[in-house]
Amino acid sequence: MKERIAFSWSGGKDSAFALYKLLLSNAYEVAYLVSNFNADKELSMHAVPIKLIDKQAKAIQIPLLQVHVTSNENESYEKAMELVLETLRKDGIFKVGYGDIFLENLKTFREEKLKSVGMEALFPLWQEDSLTLINQFVEFGFKSLVCCFNDRTLGADFIDKTIDKQWISALPKDIDPCGENGEFHTFCYDGPIFEHPVTFGIANNWIKEYEFKLSDGQLVNEYYRYSKLIAVD
Numbered sequence: 001m002k003e004r005i006a007f008s009w010s011g012g013k014d015s016a017f018a019l020y021k022l023l024l025s026n027a028y029e030v031a032y033l034v035s036n037f038n039a040d041k042e043l044s045m046h047a048v049p050i051k052l053i054d055k056q057a058k059a060i061q062i063p064l065l066q067v068h069v070t071s072n073e074n075e076s077y078e079k080a081m082e083l084v085l086e087t088l089r090k091d092g093i094f095k096v097g098y099g100d101i102f103l104e105n106l107k108t109f110r111e112e113k114l115k116s117v118g119m120e121a122l123f124p125l126w127q128e129d130s131l132t133l134i135n136q137f138v139e140f141g142f143k144s145l146v147c148c149f150n151d152r153t154l155g156a157d158f159i160d161k162t163i164d165k166q167w168i169s170a171l172p173k174d175i176d177p178c179g180e181n182g183e184f185h186t187f188c189y190d191g192p193i194f195e196h197p198v199t200f201g202i203a204n205n206w207i208k209e210y211e212f213k214l215s216d217g218q219l220v221n222e223y224y225r226y227s228k229l230i231a232v233d
Contacts, residue, residue, distance in 0.1 A: 142191030
């Protein structure tokens with residue numbers, strides 16, 4: 001009998017590939033996708049609107065649990081997550097899957113948060129080679145649009161492109177092929193986990209500034225260029 005779990009869904013390529021591996025394992029039944037949305041009703045960091053994430057979930061045929069964060073404060077995020085984890089536990093779900101590859105601090109954060117409420121984390125892509133993963137992702141038939149990137153790391157000709165072998169080979173050598181360091185984010189719209197492709201449109205590009213605090217307490221500003229994705233029938 002398969003164990004019922006939830007999966008933390010970002011809508012991007014790593015989420016899609018990690019979910020694919022969990023579904024192939026035959027050990028788990030993914031009962032819910034869980035996505036975090038900011039006050040603008042967009043997926044955090046990826047800036048993908050709720051309508052498109054909902055379309056993904058329907059194409060994958062797994063119910064979507066929406067986590068709404070009312071502000072950028074960490075406290076708002078943690079309170080919202082506590083509520084959804086409580087909902088999952090009441091439904092008999094005690095494990096959550098993630099698409100992380102090698103960021104130890106993020107893995108530890110997720111594990112500790114789940115452990116505090118008696119739950120466990122699953123990382124089906126953990127410690128896999130990034131270049132191998134992104135090439136497998138393309139070879140297995142997944143299609144993912146680059147919808148966001150750090151202006152410091154990539155040029156404008158990398159956005160609004162579907163990742164393929166040519167796109168991968170054009171990446172600068174110092175960029176992780178999966179963007180695991182936050183160099184870019186993606187929107188996955190087709191592949192073996194989807195019953196049908198997710199239709200969408202692109203309105204324009206725009207730039208958003210973020211302020212990050214480094215480990216030594218220093219504040220730095222980063223600029224991300226985004227695709228304005230829209231849901232279409």
